[in-house]
Amino acid sequence: MKRQSPPRSKILLVDDEPDLLSGLKRSFAKRLPDMEVLTATGGREALDILVQQEVDLVLMDIMMGEMDGLEVLDHIHSNDPDQTVILMTGYGTIELAVDAIRRGAWDFVTKPLELDNLTRILHKGLERSKLLNENKKLRSRIYPDGILADFVGQGTLMQKLYKAIKTSANSEYTVLIRGASGTGKELCARAVHTLSRRSKGPFVMVNCPTIPGELLESELFGYRKGAFTGADRDHDGLFFKANGGTICLDEIGDIPVNVQTKLLRVLQEQEIKQLGADTSTKIDVRIIASTNADLESKISEGAFREDLFYRLEVLTLRMPSLHEIPEDIPLLADHFLKKVQIELGINEKRFSGSALKKLCDHHWPGNIRELQNVIRRAALFFPGPVINGDHLMIDSPITSPGSEINREPEMDIIPYKEAKETCIDSFTRQYVHTLLKKSNGNISEAARLSFLTRAALQKIMRRYAISAEKFRK
Structure with a gap:
């Protein structure tokens, strides 16, 4: 029986310069013979291709006429946050690169393109996509209904949450998601949408506090041309945008009372009236709201409408804080460590027993988001295959949530600047010692591992009087 060859990886090239597209396609045919190369001459064409078929990597220009690359990137990641996207531009600035990475680009290259370097980046990007796809397939085999595709916890509280999400998704009722900051409320909202009959419709996430109060009404409900000074077009x-799908109003407890009044009408009548419009318009949108605020206290203070609260609280999902699910911390830590390895393209790492104990003992006021950041720092700053307890830059553990006694060792108070410099000195010495031990005193190898130049590393070693000789075997 003839063995089937594995499916070819697909790369999508997006640029509004046809000559560049054809040139890159010819180059990739020679340099990446095992890849299938698709092309699109604009953002909308690229989005159409991505709807029709799966693509392993997108290489896209930023400066395009119809839709710029950053706008297309936002559309791509609203549907698939894991899609590997590399942006290219002839206008390379630090600000543009930072904005591109912040908005979800995996990497950023400048024109004129250096093909050897670009080929290396593409290979790394394709390897990232391969690892992510393998992880998705594994998780889909373990959890065939897809509900846990992005969740990790398996404890009792999380199992109850999964059942509640499924039940909520089967209805059209409004959902209120409550929980502390960093517990995964957005992830929960996306799961409700994905499992609902609206899954093929749009999912619009609105971070209410980031929109100034005076603009929130017009951003949510829109306006007609001439409604106010500067309204030179319909919006x-x-x-x-969410019509036929779901809108999630994140941190709804922070919206102004006048917007709450209009939102109440939307919930009651399923219609909106745009600023400057004479009539209302019917819409078909499911509303999910989320908050970390004590809405009951806000109601008693007059800062939140009681009738709106009861309209929102038809179905309530509560996201547990991390200290409530300690049995899931090792699973979450391992999950985030694997994600960091993919993000950074580094060799496999694992936690020691002391590291896992320290993670489980910590109270985690920042919840899952704090845990993820701690693991990112440890994986980035400490080379080597094992992350130990002293590699985790977290405070001393608090033995019980809400404990009135913080059992930290007593210490003399010294000036803040002096204390900060002492911490930095201690961290730097430990980091360089670990680095040189890993590289057996080879300064060039140590510089490569730390992403420092050889000269910069030698300058640090001179400042702290650290010699590489004693680390050489």
Whole structure:
């Protein structure tokens, strides 16, 4: 029986310069013979291709006429946050690169393109996509209904949450997601949408506090041309964008009372009236709201409408804080460590027993987001295959949530600047010692591992009087 060859990886090239597209396609045919190369001459064409078929990597220009690359990137990641996207531009600035990475680009290259370097980046990007796809397939085999595709916890509280998400998704009722900051409320909202009959419709996430109060109404409900000074065109608003799908109003407890009044009408009548419009327009949108605020206290203070609260609280999902699910911390830590390895392209690492104990003992006021950041720092700053307890830059453990006694060792108070410099000195010495031990005193290898130049590393070693000789075997 003839063995089937594995499917070819697909790369999508997006640029509004046809000559560049054809040139890159010819180059990749020679340099990446096992890849299938697709092309698109604009953002909308690229989005159409991504709807029709799976692509392993997108290489896209930023400066395009119809839709720029950053706008296309936002559309791509609203549907698939894991899609590997590399942006290219002839206008390379630090600010543009930072904005591109912040918005989800995996990497950033400047024109004129250096093909050897670009080929290396593409290989790394394709390897990232391969690892992510393998992880998704594994998780889909373990959890065939897909509900846990992005969740990790398996404890009792999380199992109850999964059942509640499934039940909520089967209805059209409004959902209120409550929980502390960093517990995964957005992930929960996306799961409800994905499992609902609206899954093929848009999912619009609105971070309410980031939109100034005076602009929130017009952003949510839209406006007509001439409604106010500067309104030189019609603007649909976010509710119109979510029509046929779901809108999630994140941190709803922070929206102004006048916007709460209009939102109440949307919930009651399923219609909106845009600023400057004479009539209301019917919409078909499911509303999910989330908050870390004590809405009951806000109601008693007059900062939140009681009738809106009861309209929102038809179905309530509560996200547990991390200290409530300590049995899931090792699973979460391992999950985030694997993600960091993919993000950074580094060799496999694992936690020691002391590291896992320290993670489980910590109270985690920042919840899952804090845990993820701690693991990112440890994986980035400490080379080597094992992450130990002293590699985890977290405070001393608090033995019980809400404990009135913080059992930290007593210490003399010294000036802040002096204390900070002492911590930095201690961290730097430990880091360089670990680095040189790993590289057996080879300064060039140590510089490569730390992403420092050889000269910069030698300068640090001179400052702290650290010699590489004693680390050489």
